[in-house]
Amino acid sequence: MTRWAMVADLRRCVGCQTCTASCKQANATPPDVQWRRVLDMEVGEYPEVKRVFVPVGCMHCEDPPCMHVCPSTATKKRPDGIVTIDYDLCIGCSYCAVACPYQARYKTDRASFAYGKATAQETQAFDPKRLAVATKCTFCVDRIDAGLAKGLTPGIDPEATPACVNSCITQTLSFGDVEDPNSNVSQLLAENQTFRMHEELGTGPGFYYIWDKKDREEVL
Amino acid sequence: MSFGPKPWHQTNWDFRAAFNFMFGSAGAGLLVVVAFSGVAGGALQAEILLGMALIGAGLISVWFEIGRPLRAMNVGFNPFTSWMTRESFAAGLVFALGLAAVWLASQPLAQAVALAALVFAYCQGRILQGAKGIPAWRVPALTWLIFTTALAEGAGLFVALTALFDTPARGALGYFSLALIARALAWSIYRSGAAKITVPAALAALDRSGKILIQFGTLAPLALLLVGWFAPEVARIVVLLAGIAALATGWQFKFVLITRAAYNQGFALPRLPVRGTR
Numbered sequence: 170m171t172r173w174a175m176v177a178d179l180r181r182c183v184g185c186q187t188c189t190a191s192c193k194q195a196n197a198t199p200p201d202v203q204w205r206r207v208l209d210m211e212v213g214e215y216p217e218v219k220r221v222f223v224p225v226g227c228m229h230c231e232d233p234p235c236m237h238v239c240p241s242t243a244t245k246k247r248p249d250g251i252v253t254i255d256y257d258l259c260i261g262c263s264y265c266a267v268a269c270p271y272q273a274r275y276k277t278d279r280a281s282f283a284y285g286k287a288t289a290q291e292t293q294a295f296d297p298k299r300l301a302v303a304t305k306c307t308f309c310v311d312r313i314d315a316g317l318a319k320g321l322t323p324g325i326d327p328e329a330t331p332a333c334v335n336s337c338i339t340q341t342l343s344f345g346d347v348e349d350p351n352s353n354v355s356q357l358l359a360e361n362q363t364f365r366m367h368e369e370l371g372t373g374p375g376f377y378y379i380w381d382k383k384d385r386e387e388v389l
Numbered sequence: 390m391s392f393g394p395k396p397w398h399q400t401n402w403d404f405r406a407a408f409n410f411m412f413g414s415a416g417a418g419l420l421v422v423v424a425f426s427g428v429a430g431g432a433l434q435a436e437i438l439l440g441m442a443l444i445g446a447g448l449i450s451v452w453f454e455i456g457r458p459l460r461a462m463n464v465g466f467n468p469f470t471s472w473m474t475r476e477s478f479a480a481g482l483v484f485a486l487g488l489a490a491v492w493l494a495s496q497p498l499a500q501a502v503a504l505a506a507l508v509f510a511y512c513q514g515r516i517l518q519g520a521k522g523i524p525a526w527r528v529p530a531l532t533w534l535i536f537t538t539a540l541a542e543g544a545g546l547f548v549a550l551t552a553l554f555d556t557p558a559r560g561a562l563g564y565f566s567l568a569l570i571a572r573a574l575a576w577s578i579y580r581s582g583a584a585k586i587t588v589p590a591a592l593a594a595l596d597r598s599g600k601i602l603i604q605f606g607t608l609a610p611l612a613l614l615l616v617g618w619f620a621p622e623v624a625r626i627v628v629l630l631a632g633i634a635a636l637a638t639g640w641q642f643k644f645v646l647i648t649r650a651a652y653n654q655g656f657a658l659p660r661l662p663v664r665g666t667r
Contacts, residue, residue, distance in 0.1 A: 234521040237519070238520070259463075380661065
């Protein structure tokens with residue numbers, strides 16, 4: 170089986186927001202909607218202050234609360250772990266939004282554009298189906314599916330990889346199949362210490378955060 | 390250890406969603422008490438209609454909140470896991486049985502409506518508890534708080550309506566008192582569960598509202614009922630006040646729960662990145 174997952178190396182992220190920008194460009198999300206966000210956290214008290222940049226978004230959970238609560242079955246989980254929304258079924262009740270512990274879902278009731286009037290790119294990418302329904306990060310599922318159809322490997326071949334991962338200037342973000350022990354993400358998880366956000370809730374996020382390398386003995 | 394941006398209040402559900410929980414549970418609670426109160430004839434029909442109207446008003450209110458109202462029927466597609474779907478089924482059952490009960494002025498049908506209304510009230514509690522993103526809602530005890538709130542509000546509405554025309558029966562007043570005590574106990578259990586996981590701002594809002602629920606929604610109505618017990622000449626007016634107090638405080642609690650205490654948990658980093666040499 171395949172289980173697509175993302176890994177963010179918190180030691181590398183510089184908070185440049187290029188992933189956010191590329192996501193917005195690739196998915197044509199309206200203003201105030203960021204399927205891939207980078208949080209800028211300041212932790213501690215002077216002089217012991219640390220600044221951490223944390224990419225967040227839909228965690229594509231193993232046991233997604235959003236899917237369970239959805240009354241219309243618009244939210245589904247594919248066998249490869251990607252959580253999807255059927256915009257034609259969604260009624261826009263926002264139950265999924267309050268069920269998501271990661272604040273990853275958005276609902277935009279009216280069309281809005283960055284500069285008031287739609288730019289050429291916004292006009293071309295505008296999808297009325299996305300109005301008044303829940304939206305969120307898709308892991309660029311269309312790119313993954315199209316890439317797989319061409320025999321490409323998501324996470325390795327840029328054409329089959331989520332836009333945010335492709336654009337990351339520090340290689341903070343990695344994408345791949347965690348069920349494949351030889352994949353890039355499996356290697357990263359094997360060599361580093363990681364955590365997942367709000368793991369105590371039992372949602373099984375498909376988004377891992379690297380915070381330190383493992384000791385040599387642990388890797389061996 | 391937990392770090393991250395401070396939790397903020399959810400913006401997805403507003404007063405329209407709150408109205409569904411306020412009107413829906415009062416209507417369901419009224420249908421429950423009416424069915425077993427011995428009321429018959431025109432009064433039974435009128436109170437069943439009122440209960441259904443309240444549930445209907447709640448559902449219409451939430452219908453105004455959903456993004457795609459013309460697809461509202463899709464709400465029934467996921468009975469396997471979604472309590473919102475189950476709530477809609479229970480509401481459908483309430484309306485179908487309720488209309489039949491009104492048409493036939495039938496006590497047995499009214500009791501069947503009451504069972505459906507109990508399921509409806511339970512579903513409302515589970516809807517909130519299923520929202521994992523809101524710590525104040527996902528406390529398991531919230532289900533029973535919402536459920537008992539429905540019983541207390543319905544009983545309050547029932548005795549208040551009865552007091553307008555006659556002195557309510559002792560059985561109804563006894564049920565009302567028990568419902569108030571059950572609600573207060575459920576609040577107490579819920580409060581201790583919520584204190585472990587909710588953020589201070591949410592807890593402060595809950596405490597303010599809970600104080601009103603206990604003082605004006607439990608102790609005051611019980612005291613008024615006692616006054617009515619010992620002073621029959623003022624019984625109707627104090628029962629009326631007690632019923633209104635139980636209903637109003639239940640509504641204010643749910644309004645606060647949805648629109649003031651619904652903070653998310655923000656983001657948390659159990660570990661900070663280790664940079665440079667160790």
